[in-house]
Amino acid sequence: MSLKLSKKAFDDVLKDLGKEYKIYGPIRIKGEGRFSDTDVVRYGEVSTVDEIEVHEKAHFSPKEILFPITQTLFYFTEGAYQEPKDEEKKLIIFLRPCDIHGVTRLDQVFLQNGDDKDIYYERLREKVKFFMIECTEGFDNCFCVSMGANKTENYAAAIRFGEDMLLDIKDETLMDTFRTKGETVDFQPQFIQENSVKVKLPDVEKITTEIFEDDMWKEYTQRCIACGRCNFVCMTCSCWTMQDIAYDENGNNGERRRVWAGCHVDGFTDMAGGHGFRKNYGDRMRFKTMHKINDFKKRNGYHMCVGCGRCDDICPEYISFSSCINKVTELVGEERK
Structure with a gap:
Protein backbone atom coordinates (compact mmCIF):
# COMPACT_ATOMS: atom_id res chain seq x y z
CA MET A 1 0.00 0.00 0.00
CA SER A 2 1.37 3.41 -1.00
CA LEU A 3 0.13 6.61 0.60
CA LYS A 4 0.72 10.36 0.71
CA LEU A 5 0.43 12.06 4.08
CA SER A 6 0.92 15.62 5.24
CA LYS A 7 3.54 16.14 7.93
CA LYS A 8 0.76 16.82 10.43
CA ALA A 9 -0.98 13.59 9.50
CA PHE A 10 2.29 11.69 9.84
CA ASP A 11 2.84 13.25 13.26
CA ASP A 12 -0.63 12.04 14.23
CA VAL A 13 0.35 8.53 13.14
CA LEU A 14 3.55 8.70 15.19
CA LYS A 15 1.51 9.78 18.20
CA ASP A 16 -0.79 6.78 17.75
CA LEU A 17 2.13 4.41 17.25
CA GLY A 18 3.86 5.85 20.30
CA LYS A 19 1.28 4.16 22.52
CA GLU A 20 2.64 0.77 21.48
CA TYR A 21 6.15 1.54 20.23
CA LYS A 22 9.26 3.43 21.22
CA ILE A 23 10.19 5.32 18.06
CA TYR A 24 13.84 6.06 17.26
CA GLY A 25 15.43 8.10 14.51
CA PRO A 26 18.51 10.21 13.79
CA ILE A 27 18.26 13.47 15.74
CA ARG A 28 20.44 16.57 15.94
CA ILE A 29 21.88 17.25 19.37
CA LYS A 30 23.04 20.85 19.62
CA GLY A 31 26.54 21.60 20.90
CA GLU A 32 27.47 17.96 21.51
CA GLY A 33 29.73 17.48 18.48
CA ARG A 34 33.49 16.90 18.36
CA PHE A 35 34.07 20.61 19.02
CA SER A 36 32.17 22.87 21.40
CA ASP A 37 30.34 24.76 18.65
CA THR A 38 29.32 21.73 16.58
CA ASP A 39 26.35 19.39 16.71
CA VAL A 40 26.17 15.62 16.65
CA VAL A 41 23.60 13.52 14.82
CA ARG A 42 22.85 10.26 16.59
CA TYR A 43 19.88 8.09 17.41
CA GLY A 44 17.28 9.06 19.97
CA GLU A 45 13.55 8.88 20.58
CA VAL A 46 11.34 10.95 18.28
CA SER A 47 7.68 11.90 18.25
CA THR A 48 7.43 14.23 15.23
CA VAL A 49 8.73 14.34 11.67
CA ASP A 50 10.70 17.54 12.20
CA GLU A 51 12.78 15.91 14.94
CA ILE A 52 14.21 13.43 12.41
CA GLU A 53 17.44 14.58 10.72
CA VAL A 54 17.29 13.36 7.11
CA HIS A 55 19.65 15.82 5.42
CA GLU A 56 22.82 14.66 7.19
CA LYS A 57 24.28 11.22 7.83
CA ALA A 58 23.95 10.08 11.43
CA HIS A 59 27.41 10.22 12.97
CA PHE A 60 26.59 7.17 15.08
CA SER A 61 24.74 4.09 13.84
CA PRO A 62 21.40 2.77 15.11
CA LYS A 63 23.05 -0.43 16.39
CA GLU A 64 23.12 1.02 19.91
CA ILE A 65 19.33 0.51 20.08
CA LEU A 66 19.61 -3.25 19.48
CA PHE A 67 23.06 -3.69 21.03
CA PRO A 68 23.31 -1.04 23.79
CA ILE A 69 26.66 0.55 24.60
CA THR A 70 26.22 -0.56 28.21
CA GLN A 71 23.68 -3.26 29.01
CA THR A 72 22.95 -4.65 32.47
CA LEU A 73 22.51 -8.42 32.16
CA PHE A 74 21.58 -9.07 35.79
CA TYR A 75 21.77 -7.68 39.30
CA PHE A 76 23.31 -9.78 42.06
CA THR A 77 23.21 -9.86 45.84
CA GLU A 78 24.99 -12.15 48.28
CA GLY A 79 22.65 -15.05 47.60
CA ALA A 80 20.56 -14.29 44.50
CA TYR A 81 20.45 -12.62 41.12
CA GLN A 82 17.73 -10.95 39.09
CA GLU A 83 17.50 -9.91 35.44
CA PRO A 84 16.27 -6.38 34.60
CA LYS A 85 12.66 -6.00 33.56
CA ASP A 86 12.12 -6.16 29.82
CA GLU A 87 10.94 -3.03 28.02
CA GLU A 88 7.25 -3.61 27.33
CA LYS A 89 7.00 -1.42 24.26
CA LYS A 90 8.06 -2.59 20.82
CA LEU A 91 10.49 -0.58 18.67
CA ILE A 92 10.35 1.38 15.43
CA ILE A 93 13.63 2.61 13.95
CA PHE A 94 14.01 5.13 11.10
CA LEU A 95 17.17 4.17 9.22
CA ARG A 96 18.74 3.97 5.77
CA PRO A 97 19.20 0.89 3.55
CA CYS A 98 22.87 0.42 4.49
CA ASP A 99 21.96 0.27 8.16
CA ILE A 100 19.22 -2.27 7.50
CA HIS A 101 21.90 -4.38 5.83
CA GLY A 102 24.03 -3.75 8.92
CA VAL A 103 21.34 -5.29 11.12
CA THR A 104 21.53 -8.38 8.90
CA ARG A 105 25.22 -8.64 9.85
CA LEU A 106 24.40 -8.24 13.55
CA ASP A 107 21.73 -10.93 13.19
CA GLN A 108 24.37 -13.22 11.71
CA VAL A 109 26.73 -12.63 14.62
CA PHE A 110 24.25 -12.77 17.49
CA LEU A 111 21.58 -15.18 16.23
CA GLN A 112 23.13 -17.42 13.56
CA ASN A 113 26.68 -17.89 14.78
CA GLY A 114 26.47 -21.42 16.12
CA ASP A 115 23.83 -23.38 17.97
CA ASP A 116 23.07 -20.80 20.65
CA LYS A 117 21.47 -17.41 20.17
CA ASP A 118 22.36 -14.29 22.13
CA ILE A 119 19.15 -13.92 24.14
CA TYR A 120 19.79 -10.29 25.09
CA TYR A 121 20.04 -9.24 21.46
CA GLU A 122 17.19 -11.53 20.43
CA ARG A 123 14.77 -10.00 22.94
CA LEU A 124 15.25 -6.56 21.43
CA ARG A 125 15.47 -7.75 17.83
CA GLU A 126 12.09 -9.48 17.98
CA LYS A 127 10.40 -6.17 18.79
CA VAL A 128 11.77 -4.09 15.91
CA LYS A 129 10.12 -2.70 12.79
CA PHE A 130 12.20 -0.77 10.24
CA PHE A 131 10.99 2.50 8.71
CA MET A 132 13.41 2.96 5.84
CA ILE A 133 14.47 6.50 4.95
CA GLU A 134 14.73 6.76 1.17
CA CYS A 135 18.36 7.46 0.22
CA THR A 136 19.07 8.39 -3.40
CA GLU A 137 22.19 10.58 -3.21
CA GLY A 138 24.32 9.37 -0.29
CA PHE A 139 26.88 11.42 1.61
CA ASP A 140 30.62 12.01 1.76
CA ASN A 141 32.60 8.78 2.20
CA CYS A 142 29.61 6.49 1.54
CA PHE A 143 30.42 3.45 -0.60
CA CYS A 144 27.29 1.36 -0.06
CA VAL A 145 26.84 0.67 -3.79
CA SER A 146 30.22 -1.06 -3.96
CA MET A 147 29.23 -3.20 -0.96
CA GLY A 148 25.79 -4.07 -2.36
CA ALA A 149 24.08 -2.41 0.61
CA ASN A 150 22.33 0.41 -1.26
CA LYS A 151 19.04 -1.45 -1.81
CA THR A 152 16.75 -3.46 0.42
CA GLU A 153 13.22 -4.77 0.58
CA ASN A 154 13.50 -5.49 4.30
CA TYR A 155 11.29 -2.79 5.78
CA ALA A 156 7.88 -2.33 7.35
CA ALA A 157 7.54 1.03 5.61
CA ALA A 158 9.70 3.07 3.24
CA ILE A 159 9.43 6.84 3.41
CA ARG A 160 10.32 9.76 1.16
CA PHE A 161 10.59 12.92 3.25
CA GLY A 162 9.36 16.22 1.80
CA GLU A 163 6.56 18.75 2.13
CA ASP A 164 4.34 15.69 1.99
CA MET A 165 5.39 12.24 3.12
CA LEU A 166 5.26 9.41 0.60
CA LEU A 167 5.11 5.90 2.03
CA ASP A 168 5.33 2.36 0.77
CA ILE A 169 3.87 0.23 3.56
CA LYS A 170 4.53 -3.50 3.64
CA ASP A 171 3.64 -4.40 7.21
CA GLU A 172 -0.03 -5.32 7.30
CA THR A 173 -0.29 -4.56 11.01
CA LEU A 174 0.44 -0.90 10.26
CA MET A 175 -1.90 -0.41 7.33
CA ASP A 176 -5.04 0.45 9.28
CA THR A 177 -3.15 3.05 11.31
CA PHE A 178 -1.88 4.82 8.17
CA ARG A 179 -4.81 4.27 5.81
CA THR A 180 -7.17 6.70 7.52
CA LYS A 181 -4.57 9.48 7.55
CA GLY A 182 -3.54 9.64 3.88
CA GLU A 183 -4.52 9.24 0.25
CA THR A 184 -3.54 6.39 -2.03
CA VAL A 185 -0.78 7.14 -4.54
CA ASP A 186 1.64 5.24 -6.74
CA PHE A 187 4.98 5.26 -4.93
CA GLN A 188 8.00 2.99 -4.81
CA PRO A 189 11.20 4.07 -3.02
CA GLN A 190 14.28 4.83 -5.11
CA PHE A 191 17.82 3.85 -4.20
CA ILE A 192 21.21 5.40 -4.82
CA GLN A 193 22.89 3.98 -7.92
CA GLU A 194 26.38 5.47 -7.66
CA ASN A 195 28.58 6.82 -4.87
CA SER A 196 31.38 9.32 -5.36
CA VAL A 197 33.59 6.88 -3.43
CA LYS A 198 34.06 3.54 -5.17
CA VAL A 199 35.61 0.42 -3.69
CA LYS A 200 37.00 -2.57 -5.54
CA LEU A 201 36.64 -5.70 -3.46
CA PRO A 202 39.26 -8.43 -3.58
CA ASP A 203 38.54 -11.97 -4.65
CA VAL A 204 38.76 -13.68 -1.25
CA GLU A 205 39.87 -16.90 -2.88
CA LYS A 206 43.01 -15.08 -4.06
CA ILE A 207 43.97 -13.72 -0.63
CA THR A 208 47.12 -15.36 0.72
CA THR A 209 49.22 -15.05 3.87
CA GLU A 210 51.51 -12.65 2.01
CA ILE A 211 48.74 -10.03 2.16
CA PHE A 212 48.71 -10.24 5.96
CA GLU A 213 52.47 -9.78 6.09
CA ASP A 214 52.73 -6.94 3.58
CA ASP A 215 54.41 -3.67 4.49
CA MET A 216 51.23 -1.70 3.69
CA TRP A 217 50.05 -2.21 7.28
CA LYS A 218 53.05 -0.27 8.62
CA GLU A 219 51.41 2.96 7.44
CA TYR A 220 48.62 2.41 9.97
CA THR A 221 51.09 1.68 12.74
CA GLN A 222 52.34 5.23 12.27
CA ARG A 223 48.97 6.92 11.78
CA CYS A 224 46.44 5.07 13.97
CA ILE A 225 46.16 6.25 17.60
CA ALA A 226 43.95 3.33 18.76
CA CYS A 227 41.07 5.57 19.84
CA PHE A 232 32.13 2.36 17.89
CA VAL A 233 30.46 4.20 15.03
CA CYS A 234 30.50 1.11 12.79
CA MET A 235 27.12 -0.49 12.17
CA THR A 236 28.56 -4.00 12.11
CA CYS A 237 31.27 -4.06 14.79
CA SER A 238 29.86 -6.32 17.50
CA CYS A 239 32.61 -6.97 20.06
CA TRP A 240 31.96 -6.58 23.77
CA THR A 241 33.45 -7.27 27.18
CA MET A 242 32.03 -7.90 30.66
CA GLN A 243 32.15 -5.68 33.72
CA ASP A 244 31.11 -6.61 37.24
CA ILE A 245 30.12 -3.49 39.15
CA ALA A 246 30.11 -3.71 42.96
CA TYR A 247 28.05 -1.14 44.84
CA ASP A 248 29.83 1.06 47.38
CA GLU A 249 27.30 0.38 50.14
CA ASN A 250 27.84 -3.38 49.95
CA GLY A 251 30.58 -4.89 47.81
CA ASN A 252 28.64 -8.16 47.60
CA ASN A 253 25.82 -6.43 45.73
CA GLY A 254 26.08 -5.12 42.21
CA GLU A 255 25.43 -5.85 38.56
CA ARG A 256 27.03 -7.52 35.58
CA ARG A 257 27.16 -5.40 32.45
CA ALA A 272 45.47 -13.51 32.05
CA GLY A 273 49.14 -13.35 32.93
CA GLY A 274 49.65 -10.08 31.08
CA HIS A 275 49.74 -11.59 27.62
CA GLY A 276 48.36 -9.56 24.73
CA PHE A 277 48.11 -9.72 20.98
CA ARG A 278 48.20 -7.11 18.22
CA LYS A 279 49.88 -4.43 20.33
CA ASN A 280 51.03 -2.93 17.03
CA TYR A 281 48.33 -0.56 15.72
CA GLY A 282 48.92 -1.59 12.11
CA ASP A 283 48.16 -5.18 13.10
CA ARG A 284 44.83 -4.01 14.51
CA MET A 285 43.97 -2.27 11.26
CA ARG A 286 44.86 -5.44 9.40
CA PHE A 287 42.68 -7.54 11.69
CA LYS A 288 39.65 -5.28 11.29
CA THR A 289 40.03 -4.92 7.54
CA MET A 290 40.46 -8.61 6.84
CA HIS A 291 37.56 -9.47 9.12
CA LYS A 292 35.26 -7.06 7.29
CA ILE A 293 36.17 -8.10 3.73
CA ASN A 294 37.70 -11.57 3.98
CA ASP A 295 36.94 -14.09 6.71
CA PHE A 296 33.32 -13.00 7.36
CA LYS A 297 32.71 -13.33 3.61
CA LYS A 298 34.27 -16.81 3.55
CA ARG A 299 32.14 -17.93 6.46
CA ASN A 300 28.80 -16.32 5.59
CA GLY A 301 28.84 -15.59 1.87
CA TYR A 302 28.69 -11.79 2.08
CA HIS A 303 30.94 -9.02 3.36
CA MET A 304 30.58 -7.61 6.85
CA CYS A 305 31.16 -3.98 5.83
CA VAL A 306 28.10 -2.19 4.41
CA GLY A 307 29.89 0.94 3.15
CA CYS A 308 28.21 3.51 5.41
CA GLY A 309 31.52 5.42 5.59
CA ARG A 310 31.15 6.42 9.23
CA CYS A 311 34.63 5.10 10.04
CA ASP A 312 36.13 7.48 7.49
CA ASP A 313 33.98 10.34 8.80
CA ILE A 314 34.99 9.90 12.43
CA CYS A 315 38.72 9.13 12.26
CA PRO A 316 40.75 11.98 13.81
CA GLU A 317 43.78 10.86 11.76
CA TYR A 318 41.84 10.87 8.47
CA ILE A 319 42.46 7.17 7.85
CA SER A 320 40.25 5.97 5.02
CA PHE A 321 38.90 2.45 5.31
CA SER A 322 37.65 2.51 1.73
CA SER A 323 41.18 3.33 0.54
CA CYS A 324 42.54 0.51 2.67
CA ILE A 325 40.20 -1.97 0.98
CA ASN A 326 41.34 -0.76 -2.43
CA LYS A 327 44.98 -1.23 -1.40
CA VAL A 328 44.26 -4.83 -0.40
CA THR A 329 42.60 -5.43 -3.76
CA GLU A 330 45.64 -4.02 -5.56
CA LEU A 331 47.88 -6.39 -3.60
CA VAL A 332 45.67 -9.35 -4.43
CA GLY A 333 45.87 -8.32 -8.07
CA GLU A 334 42.35 -9.38 -8.91
CA GLU A 335 39.08 -7.93 -7.76
CA ARG A 336 35.87 -9.83 -7.17
CA LYS A 337 33.99 -10.79 -10.32
Whole structure:
Protein backbone atom coordinates (compact mmCIF):
# COMPACT_ATOMS: atom_id res chain seq x y z
CA MET A 1 0.00 0.00 0.00
CA SER A 2 1.37 3.41 -1.00
CA LEU A 3 0.13 6.61 0.60
CA LYS A 4 0.72 10.36 0.71
CA LEU A 5 0.43 12.06 4.08
CA SER A 6 0.92 15.62 5.24
CA LYS A 7 3.54 16.14 7.93
CA LYS A 8 0.76 16.82 10.43
CA ALA A 9 -0.98 13.59 9.50
CA PHE A 10 2.29 11.69 9.84
CA ASP A 11 2.84 13.25 13.26
CA ASP A 12 -0.63 12.04 14.23
CA VAL A 13 0.35 8.53 13.14
CA LEU A 14 3.55 8.70 15.19
CA LYS A 15 1.51 9.78 18.20
CA ASP A 16 -0.79 6.78 17.75
CA LEU A 17 2.13 4.41 17.25
CA GLY A 18 3.86 5.85 20.30
CA LYS A 19 1.28 4.16 22.52
CA GLU A 20 2.64 0.77 21.48
CA TYR A 21 6.15 1.54 20.23
CA LYS A 22 9.26 3.43 21.22
CA ILE A 23 10.19 5.32 18.06
CA TYR A 24 13.84 6.06 17.26
CA GLY A 25 15.43 8.10 14.51
CA PRO A 26 18.51 10.21 13.79
CA ILE A 27 18.26 13.47 15.74
CA ARG A 28 20.44 16.57 15.94
CA ILE A 29 21.88 17.25 19.37
CA LYS A 30 23.04 20.85 19.62
CA GLY A 31 26.54 21.60 20.90
CA GLU A 32 27.47 17.96 21.51
CA GLY A 33 29.73 17.48 18.48
CA ARG A 34 33.49 16.90 18.36
CA PHE A 35 34.07 20.61 19.02
CA SER A 36 32.17 22.87 21.40
CA ASP A 37 30.34 24.76 18.65
CA THR A 38 29.32 21.73 16.58
CA ASP A 39 26.35 19.39 16.71
CA VAL A 40 26.17 15.62 16.65
CA VAL A 41 23.60 13.52 14.82
CA ARG A 42 22.85 10.26 16.59
CA TYR A 43 19.88 8.09 17.41
CA GLY A 44 17.28 9.06 19.97
CA GLU A 45 13.55 8.88 20.58
CA VAL A 46 11.34 10.95 18.28
CA SER A 47 7.68 11.90 18.25
CA THR A 48 7.43 14.23 15.23
CA VAL A 49 8.73 14.34 11.67
CA ASP A 50 10.70 17.54 12.20
CA GLU A 51 12.78 15.91 14.94
CA ILE A 52 14.21 13.43 12.41
CA GLU A 53 17.44 14.58 10.72
CA VAL A 54 17.29 13.36 7.11
CA HIS A 55 19.65 15.82 5.42
CA GLU A 56 22.82 14.66 7.19
CA LYS A 57 24.28 11.22 7.83
CA ALA A 58 23.95 10.08 11.43
CA HIS A 59 27.41 10.22 12.97
CA PHE A 60 26.59 7.17 15.08
CA SER A 61 24.74 4.09 13.84
CA PRO A 62 21.40 2.77 15.11
CA LYS A 63 23.05 -0.43 16.39
CA GLU A 64 23.12 1.02 19.91
CA ILE A 65 19.33 0.51 20.08
CA LEU A 66 19.61 -3.25 19.48
CA PHE A 67 23.06 -3.69 21.03
CA PRO A 68 23.31 -1.04 23.79
CA ILE A 69 26.66 0.55 24.60
CA THR A 70 26.22 -0.56 28.21
CA GLN A 71 23.68 -3.26 29.01
CA THR A 72 22.95 -4.65 32.47
CA LEU A 73 22.51 -8.42 32.16
CA PHE A 74 21.58 -9.07 35.79
CA TYR A 75 21.77 -7.68 39.30
CA PHE A 76 23.31 -9.78 42.06
CA THR A 77 23.21 -9.86 45.84
CA GLU A 78 24.99 -12.15 48.28
CA GLY A 79 22.65 -15.05 47.60
CA ALA A 80 20.56 -14.29 44.50
CA TYR A 81 20.45 -12.62 41.12
CA GLN A 82 17.73 -10.95 39.09
CA GLU A 83 17.50 -9.91 35.44
CA PRO A 84 16.27 -6.38 34.60
CA LYS A 85 12.66 -6.00 33.56
CA ASP A 86 12.12 -6.16 29.82
CA GLU A 87 10.94 -3.03 28.02
CA GLU A 88 7.25 -3.61 27.33
CA LYS A 89 7.00 -1.42 24.26
CA LYS A 90 8.06 -2.59 20.82
CA LEU A 91 10.49 -0.58 18.67
CA ILE A 92 10.35 1.38 15.43
CA ILE A 93 13.63 2.61 13.95
CA PHE A 94 14.01 5.13 11.10
CA LEU A 95 17.17 4.17 9.22
CA ARG A 96 18.74 3.97 5.77
CA PRO A 97 19.20 0.89 3.55
CA CYS A 98 22.87 0.42 4.49
CA ASP A 99 21.96 0.27 8.16
CA ILE A 100 19.22 -2.27 7.50
CA HIS A 101 21.90 -4.38 5.83
CA GLY A 102 24.03 -3.75 8.92
CA VAL A 103 21.34 -5.29 11.12
CA THR A 104 21.53 -8.38 8.90
CA ARG A 105 25.22 -8.64 9.85
CA LEU A 106 24.40 -8.24 13.55
CA ASP A 107 21.73 -10.93 13.19
CA GLN A 108 24.37 -13.22 11.71
CA VAL A 109 26.73 -12.63 14.62
CA PHE A 110 24.25 -12.77 17.49
CA LEU A 111 21.58 -15.18 16.23
CA GLN A 112 23.13 -17.42 13.56
CA ASN A 113 26.68 -17.89 14.78
CA GLY A 114 26.47 -21.42 16.12
CA ASP A 115 23.83 -23.38 17.97
CA ASP A 116 23.07 -20.80 20.65
CA LYS A 117 21.47 -17.41 20.17
CA ASP A 118 22.36 -14.29 22.13
CA ILE A 119 19.15 -13.92 24.14
CA TYR A 120 19.79 -10.29 25.09
CA TYR A 121 20.04 -9.24 21.46
CA GLU A 122 17.19 -11.53 20.43
CA ARG A 123 14.77 -10.00 22.94
CA LEU A 124 15.25 -6.56 21.43
CA ARG A 125 15.47 -7.75 17.83
CA GLU A 126 12.09 -9.48 17.98
CA LYS A 127 10.40 -6.17 18.79
CA VAL A 128 11.77 -4.09 15.91
CA LYS A 129 10.12 -2.70 12.79
CA PHE A 130 12.20 -0.77 10.24
CA PHE A 131 10.99 2.50 8.71
CA MET A 132 13.41 2.96 5.84
CA ILE A 133 14.47 6.50 4.95
CA GLU A 134 14.73 6.76 1.17
CA CYS A 135 18.36 7.46 0.22
CA THR A 136 19.07 8.39 -3.40
CA GLU A 137 22.19 10.58 -3.21
CA GLY A 138 24.32 9.37 -0.29
CA PHE A 139 26.88 11.42 1.61
CA ASP A 140 30.62 12.01 1.76
CA ASN A 141 32.60 8.78 2.20
CA CYS A 142 29.61 6.49 1.54
CA PHE A 143 30.42 3.45 -0.60
CA CYS A 144 27.29 1.36 -0.06
CA VAL A 145 26.84 0.67 -3.79
CA SER A 146 30.22 -1.06 -3.96
CA MET A 147 29.23 -3.20 -0.96
CA GLY A 148 25.79 -4.07 -2.36
CA ALA A 149 24.08 -2.41 0.61
CA ASN A 150 22.33 0.41 -1.26
CA LYS A 151 19.04 -1.45 -1.81
CA THR A 152 16.75 -3.46 0.42
CA GLU A 153 13.22 -4.77 0.58
CA ASN A 154 13.50 -5.49 4.30
CA TYR A 155 11.29 -2.79 5.78
CA ALA A 156 7.88 -2.33 7.35
CA ALA A 157 7.54 1.03 5.61
CA ALA A 158 9.70 3.07 3.24
CA ILE A 159 9.43 6.84 3.41
CA ARG A 160 10.32 9.76 1.16
CA PHE A 161 10.59 12.92 3.25
CA GLY A 162 9.36 16.22 1.80
CA GLU A 163 6.56 18.75 2.13
CA ASP A 164 4.34 15.69 1.99
CA MET A 165 5.39 12.24 3.12
CA LEU A 166 5.26 9.41 0.60
CA LEU A 167 5.11 5.90 2.03
CA ASP A 168 5.33 2.36 0.77
CA ILE A 169 3.87 0.23 3.56
CA LYS A 170 4.53 -3.50 3.64
CA ASP A 171 3.64 -4.40 7.21
CA GLU A 172 -0.03 -5.32 7.30
CA THR A 173 -0.29 -4.56 11.01
CA LEU A 174 0.44 -0.90 10.26
CA MET A 175 -1.90 -0.41 7.33
CA ASP A 176 -5.04 0.45 9.28
CA THR A 177 -3.15 3.05 11.31
CA PHE A 178 -1.88 4.82 8.17
CA ARG A 179 -4.81 4.27 5.81
CA THR A 180 -7.17 6.70 7.52
CA LYS A 181 -4.57 9.48 7.55
CA GLY A 182 -3.54 9.64 3.88
CA GLU A 183 -4.52 9.24 0.25
CA THR A 184 -3.54 6.39 -2.03
CA VAL A 185 -0.78 7.14 -4.54
CA ASP A 186 1.64 5.24 -6.74
CA PHE A 187 4.98 5.26 -4.93
CA GLN A 188 8.00 2.99 -4.81
CA PRO A 189 11.20 4.07 -3.02
CA GLN A 190 14.28 4.83 -5.11
CA PHE A 191 17.82 3.85 -4.20
CA ILE A 192 21.21 5.40 -4.82
CA GLN A 193 22.89 3.98 -7.92
CA GLU A 194 26.38 5.47 -7.66
CA ASN A 195 28.58 6.82 -4.87
CA SER A 196 31.38 9.32 -5.36
CA VAL A 197 33.59 6.88 -3.43
CA LYS A 198 34.06 3.54 -5.17
CA VAL A 199 35.61 0.42 -3.69
CA LYS A 200 37.00 -2.57 -5.54
CA LEU A 201 36.64 -5.70 -3.46
CA PRO A 202 39.26 -8.43 -3.58
CA ASP A 203 38.54 -11.97 -4.65
CA VAL A 204 38.76 -13.68 -1.25
CA GLU A 205 39.87 -16.90 -2.88
CA LYS A 206 43.01 -15.08 -4.06
CA ILE A 207 43.97 -13.72 -0.63
CA THR A 208 47.12 -15.36 0.72
CA THR A 209 49.22 -15.05 3.87
CA GLU A 210 51.51 -12.65 2.01
CA ILE A 211 48.74 -10.03 2.16
CA PHE A 212 48.71 -10.24 5.96
CA GLU A 213 52.47 -9.78 6.09
CA ASP A 214 52.73 -6.94 3.58
CA ASP A 215 54.41 -3.67 4.49
CA MET A 216 51.23 -1.70 3.69
CA TRP A 217 50.05 -2.21 7.28
CA LYS A 218 53.05 -0.27 8.62
CA GLU A 219 51.41 2.96 7.44
CA TYR A 220 48.62 2.41 9.97
CA THR A 221 51.09 1.68 12.74
CA GLN A 222 52.34 5.23 12.27
CA ARG A 223 48.97 6.92 11.78
CA CYS A 224 46.44 5.07 13.97
CA ILE A 225 46.16 6.25 17.60
CA ALA A 226 43.95 3.33 18.76
CA CYS A 227 41.07 5.57 19.84
CA GLY A 228 38.51 3.00 18.69
CA ARG A 229 36.15 5.54 17.17
CA CYS A 230 35.91 3.54 13.95
CA ASN A 231 34.77 0.50 15.96
CA PHE A 232 32.13 2.36 17.89
CA VAL A 233 30.46 4.20 15.03
CA CYS A 234 30.50 1.11 12.79
CA MET A 235 27.12 -0.49 12.17
CA THR A 236 28.56 -4.00 12.11
CA CYS A 237 31.27 -4.06 14.79
CA SER A 238 29.86 -6.32 17.50
CA CYS A 239 32.61 -6.97 20.06
CA TRP A 240 31.96 -6.58 23.77
CA THR A 241 33.45 -7.27 27.18
CA MET A 242 32.03 -7.90 30.66
CA GLN A 243 32.15 -5.68 33.72
CA ASP A 244 31.11 -6.61 37.24
CA ILE A 245 30.12 -3.49 39.15
CA ALA A 246 30.11 -3.71 42.96
CA TYR A 247 28.05 -1.14 44.84
CA ASP A 248 29.83 1.06 47.38
CA GLU A 249 27.30 0.38 50.14
CA ASN A 250 27.84 -3.38 49.95
CA GLY A 251 30.58 -4.89 47.81
CA ASN A 252 28.64 -8.16 47.60
CA ASN A 253 25.82 -6.43 45.73
CA GLY A 254 26.08 -5.12 42.21
CA GLU A 255 25.43 -5.85 38.56
CA ARG A 256 27.03 -7.52 35.58
CA ARG A 257 27.16 -5.40 32.45
CA ARG A 258 27.95 -6.05 28.83
CA VAL A 259 29.95 -3.13 27.42
CA TRP A 260 31.14 -2.36 23.90
CA ALA A 261 34.74 -3.16 23.07
CA GLY A 262 36.76 -2.89 19.87
CA CYS A 263 39.76 -4.45 18.17
CA HIS A 264 41.49 -1.06 17.84
CA VAL A 265 41.29 -0.27 21.56
CA ASP A 266 44.16 -0.93 23.97
CA GLY A 267 43.47 -3.91 26.18
CA PHE A 268 41.09 -5.67 23.78
CA THR A 269 43.35 -8.71 23.37
CA ASP A 270 44.81 -8.75 26.88
CA MET A 271 44.78 -12.13 28.59
CA ALA A 272 45.47 -13.51 32.05
CA GLY A 273 49.14 -13.35 32.93
CA GLY A 274 49.65 -10.08 31.08
CA HIS A 275 49.74 -11.59 27.62
CA GLY A 276 48.36 -9.56 24.73
CA PHE A 277 48.11 -9.72 20.98
CA ARG A 278 48.20 -7.11 18.22
CA LYS A 279 49.88 -4.43 20.33
CA ASN A 280 51.03 -2.93 17.03
CA TYR A 281 48.33 -0.56 15.72
CA GLY A 282 48.92 -1.59 12.11
CA ASP A 283 48.16 -5.18 13.10
CA ARG A 284 44.83 -4.01 14.51
CA MET A 285 43.97 -2.27 11.26
CA ARG A 286 44.86 -5.44 9.40
CA PHE A 287 42.68 -7.54 11.69
CA LYS A 288 39.65 -5.28 11.29
CA THR A 289 40.03 -4.92 7.54
CA MET A 290 40.46 -8.61 6.84
CA HIS A 291 37.56 -9.47 9.12
CA LYS A 292 35.26 -7.06 7.29
CA ILE A 293 36.17 -8.10 3.73
CA ASN A 294 37.70 -11.57 3.98
CA ASP A 295 36.94 -14.09 6.71
CA PHE A 296 33.32 -13.00 7.36
CA LYS A 297 32.71 -13.33 3.61
CA LYS A 298 34.27 -16.81 3.55
CA ARG A 299 32.14 -17.93 6.46
CA ASN A 300 28.80 -16.32 5.59
CA GLY A 301 28.84 -15.59 1.87
CA TYR A 302 28.69 -11.79 2.08
CA HIS A 303 30.94 -9.02 3.36
CA MET A 304 30.58 -7.61 6.85
CA CYS A 305 31.16 -3.98 5.83
CA VAL A 306 28.10 -2.19 4.41
CA GLY A 307 29.89 0.94 3.15
CA CYS A 308 28.21 3.51 5.41
CA GLY A 309 31.52 5.42 5.59
CA ARG A 310 31.15 6.42 9.23
CA CYS A 311 34.63 5.10 10.04
CA ASP A 312 36.13 7.48 7.49
CA ASP A 313 33.98 10.34 8.80
CA ILE A 314 34.99 9.90 12.43
CA CYS A 315 38.72 9.13 12.26
CA PRO A 316 40.75 11.98 13.81
CA GLU A 317 43.78 10.86 11.76
CA TYR A 318 41.84 10.87 8.47
CA ILE A 319 42.46 7.17 7.85
CA SER A 320 40.25 5.97 5.02
CA PHE A 321 38.90 2.45 5.31
CA SER A 322 37.65 2.51 1.73
CA SER A 323 41.18 3.33 0.54
CA CYS A 324 42.54 0.51 2.67
CA ILE A 325 40.20 -1.97 0.98
CA ASN A 326 41.34 -0.76 -2.43
CA LYS A 327 44.98 -1.23 -1.40
CA VAL A 328 44.26 -4.83 -0.40
CA THR A 329 42.60 -5.43 -3.76
CA GLU A 330 45.64 -4.02 -5.56
CA LEU A 331 47.88 -6.39 -3.60
CA VAL A 332 45.67 -9.35 -4.43
CA GLY A 333 45.87 -8.32 -8.07
CA GLU A 334 42.35 -9.38 -8.91
CA GLU A 335 39.08 -7.93 -7.76
CA ARG A 336 35.87 -9.83 -7.17
CA LYS A 337 33.99 -10.79 -10.32
